[in-house]
Amino acid sequence: xxxxxxxxxxxxxxxxxxxxxxxxxxxxxxxxxxxxxxxxxxxxxxxxxxxxxxxxxxxxxxxxxxxxxxxxxxxxxxxxxxxxxxxxxxxxxxxxxxxxxxxxxxxxxxxxxxxxxxxxxxxxxxxxxxxxxxxxxxxxxxxxxxxxxxxxxxxxxxxxxxxxxxxxxxxxxxxxxxxxxxxxxxxxxxxxxxxxxxxxxxxxxxxxxxxxxxxxxxxxxxxxxxxxxxxxxxxxxxxxxxxxxxxxxxxxxxxxxxxxxxxxxxxxxxxxxxxxxxxxxxxxxxxxxxxxxxxxxxxxxxxxxxxxxxxxxxxxxxxxxxxxxxxxxxxxxxxxxxxxxxxxxxxxxxxxxxxxxxxxxxxxxxxxxxxxxxxxxxxxxxxxxxxxxxxxxxxxxxxxxxxxxxxxxxxxxxxxxxxxxxxxxxxxxxxxxxxxxxxxxxxxxxxxxxxxxxxxxxxxxxxxxxxxxxxxxxxxxxxxxxxxxxxxxxxxxxxxxxxxxxxxxxxxxxxxxxxxxxxxxxxxxxxxx
Amino acid sequence: xxxxxxxxxxxxxxxxxxxxxxxxxxxxxxxxxxxxxxxxxxxxxxxxxxxxxxxxxxxxxxxxxxxxxxxxxxxxxxxxxxxxxxxxxxxxxxxxxxxxxxxxxxxxxxxxxxxxxxxxxxxxxxxxxxxxxxxxxxxxxxxxxxxxxxxxxxxxxxxxxxxxxxxxxxxxxxxxxxxxxxxxxxxxxxxxxxxxxxxxxxxxxxxxxxxxxxxxxxxxxxxxxxxxxxxxxxxxxxxxxxxxxxxxxxxxxxxxxxxxxxxxxxxxxxxxxxxxxxxxxxxxxxxxxxxxxxxxxxxxxxxxxxxxxxxxxxxxxxxxxxxxxxxxxxxxxxxxxxxxxxxxxxxxxxxxxxxxxxxxxxxxxxxxxxxxxxxxxxxxxxxxxxxxxxxxxxxxxxxxxxxxxxxxx
Numbered sequence: 006x007x008x009x010x011x012x013x014x015x016x017x018x019x020x021x022x023x024x025x026x027x028x029x030x031x032x033x034x035x036x037x038x039x040x041x042x043x044x045x046x047x048x049x050x051x052x053x054x055x056x057x058x059x060x061x062x063x064x065x066x067x068x069x070x071x072x073x074x075x076x077x078x079x080x081x082x083x084x085x086x087x088x089x090x091x092x093x094x095x096x097x098x099x100x101x102x103x104x105x106x107x108x109x110x111x112x113x114x115x116x117x118x119x120x121x122x123x124x125x126x127x128x129x130x131x132x133x134x135x136x137x138x139x140x141x142x143x144x145x146x147x148x149x150x151x152x153x154x155x156x157x158x159x160x161x162x163x164x165x166x167x168x169x170x171x172x173x174x175x176x177x178x179x180x181x182x183x184x185x186x187x188x189x190x191x192x193x194x195x196x197x198x199x200x201x202x203x204x205x206x207x208x209x210x211x212x213x214x215x216x217x218x219x220x221x222x223x224x225x226x227x228x229x230x231x232x233x234x235x236x237x238x239x240x241x242x243x244x245x246x247x248x249x250x251x252x253x254x255x256x257x258x259x260x261x262x263x264x265x266x267x268x269x270x271x272x273x274x275x276x277x278x279x280x281x282x283x284x285x286x287x288x289x290x291x292x293x294x295x296x297x298x299x300x301x302x303x304x305x306x307x308x309x310x311x312x313x314x315x316x317x318x319x320x321x322x323x324x325x326x327x328x329x330x331x332x333x334x335x336x337x338x339x340x341x342x343x344x345x346x347x348x349x350x351x352x353x354x355x356x357x358x359x360x361x362x363x364x365x366x367x368x369x370x371x372x373x374x375x376x377x378x379x380x381x382x383x384x385x386x387x388x389x390x391x392x393x394x395x396x397x398x399x400x401x402x403x404x405x406x407x408x409x410x411x412x413x414x415x416x417x418x419x420x421x422x423x424x425x426x427x428x429x430x431x432x433x434x435x436x437x438x439x440x441x442x443x444x445x446x447x448x449x450x451x452x453x454x455x456x457x458x459x460x461x462x463x464x465x466x467x468x469x470x471x472x473x474x475x476x477x478x479x480x481x482x483x484x485x486x487x488x489x490x491x492x493x494x495x496x497x498x499x500x501x502x503x504x505x506x507x508x509x510x511x512x513x514x515x516x517x518x519x520x521x522x523x524x525x526x527x528x529x530x531x532x533x534x
Numbered sequence: 535x536x537x538x539x540x541x542x543x544x545x546x547x548x549x550x551x552x553x554x555x556x557x558x559x560x561x562x563x564x565x566x567x568x569x570x571x572x573x574x575x576x577x578x579x580x581x582x583x584x585x586x587x588x589x590x591x592x593x594x595x596x597x598x599x600x601x602x603x604x605x606x607x608x609x610x611x612x613x614x615x616x617x618x619x620x621x622x623x624x625x626x627x628x629x630x631x632x633x634x635x636x637x638x639x640x641x642x643x644x645x646x647x648x649x650x651x652x653x654x655x656x657x658x659x660x661x662x663x664x665x666x667x668x669x670x671x672x673x674x675x676x677x678x679x680x681x682x683x684x685x686x687x688x689x690x691x692x693x694x695x696x697x698x699x700x701x702x703x704x705x706x707x708x709x710x711x712x713x714x715x716x717x718x719x720x721x722x723x724x725x726x727x728x729x730x731x732x733x734x735x736x737x738x739x740x741x742x743x744x745x746x747x748x749x750x751x752x753x754x755x756x757x758x759x760x761x762x763x764x765x766x767x768x769x770x771x772x773x774x775x776x777x778x779x780x781x782x783x784x785x786x787x788x789x790x791x792x793x794x795x796x797x798x799x800x801x802x803x804x805x806x807x808x809x810x811x812x813x814x815x816x817x818x819x820x821x822x823x824x825x826x827x828x829x830x831x832x833x834x835x836x837x838x839x840x841x842x843x844x845x846x847x848x849x850x851x852x853x854x855x856x857x858x859x860x861x862x863x864x865x866x867x868x869x870x871x872x873x874x875x876x877x878x879x880x881x882x883x884x885x886x887x888x889x890x891x892x893x894x895x896x897x898x899x900x901x902x903x904x905x906x907x908x909x910x911x912x913x914x915x916x917x918x919x920x921x922x923x924x925x926x927x928x929x930x931x932x933x934x935x936x937x938x939x940x941x942x943x
Contacts, residue, residue: 195809198636199636202636214636214639382736382738383735383736383737399736399738399740400740401740401744445692445695445744445747446675446695446697446747446750446751446754447697447698447706447707447708448747449744449747449748449750449751450706450707450708450709450751450754450755451707451708453708453748453751453752453755454708454709454710454711454712454715454755455707455708459712459714499733500733503729507726515719519719519722519723519726520726522723522727523723523726523727523730524730526727526748527727527730527731527734528731528734528736528741528744528745529730529734531744532736532740532741534736
């Protein structure tokens with residue numbers, strides 16, 4: 006069920022909250038509108054024109070357009086989280102139509118892999134890797150998956166997530182509906198300040214938690230702002246749904262509910278200071294006056310059309326996902342002292358996103374079709390922040406992408422791979438920086454010598470190598486097939502010659518295992534470029 | 535030396551490899567720094583925020599009795615009896631103070647020396663040590679983290695990140711060649727991979743960083759020093775002395791690593807976040823910490839390594855003097871303790887003081903940047919040194935920290 010909330014007259018995304026100057030406190034509606042929503046949604050060409058103007062102004066020569074194979078690999082990784090199947094690469098390269106890139110983007114967004122990949126993405130962002138006991142991760146993922154698969158409006162599912170009530174897990178003793186989204190509250194149940202800080206950071210791009218312990222001279226948010234925001238979560242509690250199976254091993258079902266008054270924080274000093282605060286949104290909106298429970302009122306406020314932060318934050322985040330760098334970096338920090346590059350473009354994209362009915366697929370489609378997204382990763386000049394996306398920012402594959410890509414490239418059974426995988430990525434719980442996982446020597450050793458790699462390159466029923474070698478024909482065709490599976494392109498003539506020579510003079514099986522080992526250990530495979 | 539290198543030995547493959555090698559060489563010095571008292575550092579990370587008043591800063595009338603130590607002014611909680619014997623080696627800072635009461639932020643602060651700032655990824659202390667005094671082409675990694683999690687190298691690049699040892703009882707994972715692969719075959723693979731890398735002509739620092747990591751991994755695989763990770767080689771009595779725990783084994787491994795030239799080892803003891811059942815849990819944790827830390831100090835001392843090895847034992851903050859309804863204590867960054875020993879630290883002293891409750895620092899407060907400046911100074915790293923981050927920002931080794939002279943010999 007896709008919402009058709011296209012255009013609501015008078016959609017406004019207020020300006021003046023991410024950069025320049027003091028921000029008016031008080032109702033948001035009073036701040037200056039960027040532009041009214043337009044009946045027609047934005048097109049990639051509009052973004053291209055603005056990017057070209059920015060490059061011209063900076064005197065930057067953009068990188069070349071990426072070739073078809075490079076584009077196809079990249080867009081598969083970004084929209085579905087894994088390398089394309091070899092057959093898909095072949096078909097794409099053979100397609101002669103002018104709009105084949107556009108068609109490929111549409112097809113990927115419509116594929117089941119899209120929802121799977123973004124479920125992984127949001128799961129990591131919202132839950133992190135270290136999920137606390139009793140969080141029913143499977144139910145949470147199921148809920149997320151449903152939102153993404155149906156392309157539910159982003160505002161709708163965030164509202165549901167922030168205000169979720171109900172059972173977190175299926176109880177053993179009764180037939181009861183479960184609300185997977187309630188696990189988000191459960192994860193933070195002992196720590197309302199963290200829940201408040203994370204909610205603000207993820208959905209508004211505002212790091213209000215910096216003011217948890219003291220006011221900073223240079224920053225706008227005060228302790229009292231943080232306390233008011235946190236107070237919105239104090240009337241919610243999670244109680245064990247059934248106390249009758251104390252001995253139950255594994256998950257217990259919790260019932261998340263909103264009370265009429267702040268729950269007794271059983272003398273917890275660290276919570277007490279928030280109880281005296283009146284629940285308030287970031288712009289000072291009183292969350293008690295509307296008659297709904299403060300957490301519900303907060304969820305409503307966050308996703309209101311005139312909320313100046315909400316649409317911007319997600320646009321910036323998704324721009325970072327697709328273009329490798331947000332308008333503001335990190336993507337969840339839109340403070341005034343960290344002004345975005347190309348602010349006008351960010352604002353326009355944000356109001357377009359609202360006008361589209363908070364349609365995430367529309368947003369991703371728009372970005373993937375831009376010229377900037379389709380440049381090579383070879384800059385012609387400046388690197389880094391000043392370069393205004395004049396080249397594609399390459400990144401190492403994250404943990405999920407690497408595993409999924411290995412599985413697709415080699416036909417490895419998933420469960421065997423997964424067991425061996427998690428310890429490699431000692432990812433910081435709250436950390437959005439996949440490029441920063443620790444233990445990289447560990448990872449290199451795993452890729453070179455680990456069991457998963459041994460299985461990936463062996464000739465077993467269903468394995469990539471068994472399939473490739475069972476085909477008739479000479480080495481050239483087999484080398485090509487392995488290239489297509491791993492680095493998603495045909496080998497050059499020089500490469501083919503090199504490998505044919507390499508394969509000579511050693512047992513067939515050994516030679517091919519080593520060829521595949523090299524491909525899977527190459528930077529070309531391990532990076533999204 | 536059977537180790538293969540991406541860029542040496544086989545003649546240079548291409549411009550990228552050559553550049554990479556030069557970049558790596560230009561980047562770090564392997565000689566001990568002039569003026570350095572310590573050549574290496576062991577950090578015992580007490581994750582979760584230990585209750586200072588139940589460990590290193592006991593108060594009259596507290597739940598745990600205070601016991602005398604070999605240092606006149608230093609009393610410790612009764613569950614650290616073996617550590618008390620080493621009181622003359624310890625400098626206990628009782629006046630650590632910060633404003634970060636959130637685990638993640640405080641852990642970041644105590645691993646990098648900086649308050650989190652979204653516009654820069656600060657390197658962890660171990661990454662700085664690796665860069666500044668680590669060997670350029672070490673057989674063993676310069677920075678090893680045991681029973682993690684640790685923290686990454688930030689903008690210094692992957693090659694300065696920690697090598698993670700999950701379980702000190704086992705050899706590091708995947709350092710041995712698979713059964714079907716002999717050395718000759720591995721070298722063939724390596725050569726072919728090098729050629730593949732040379733053809734991939736994207737000139738990006740992330741790629742050279744990854745290639746450097748592969749080099750390190752390959753060197754480690756072929757190093758005779760790998761045996762260092764096998765703590766079974768130690769006499770049983772020694773292993774017993776450290777305690778039959780992951781942390782105890784980690785401390786023993788840390789001693790072996792430092793002996794073999796590793797510059798920074800972090801060993802993690804988790805579980806100090808005692809919002810509930812503080813006394814029982816803290817007592818148990820001290821039962822793990824006491825034999826491990828005291829054995830480490832005794833062995834370093836007996837092997838004449840204590841003077842050149844800086845030992846640090848700390849967590850991210852203290853805990854409230856107030857006991858909550860669940861017999862727990864909550865986060866308390868206003869005051870906590872950190873313990874230093876060896877590496878040119880003047881032992882047998884207490885530095886700073888909290889009030890009768892342990893709530894506030896009343897004498898000689900120590901900020902995290904100043905603690906870090908003390909540590910870097912002992913290791914011969916100038917705490918004021920500036921390095922330019924990839925986006926052109928100058929970042930100091932410490933956040934304008936000043937070393938505390940009274941702590942030094």
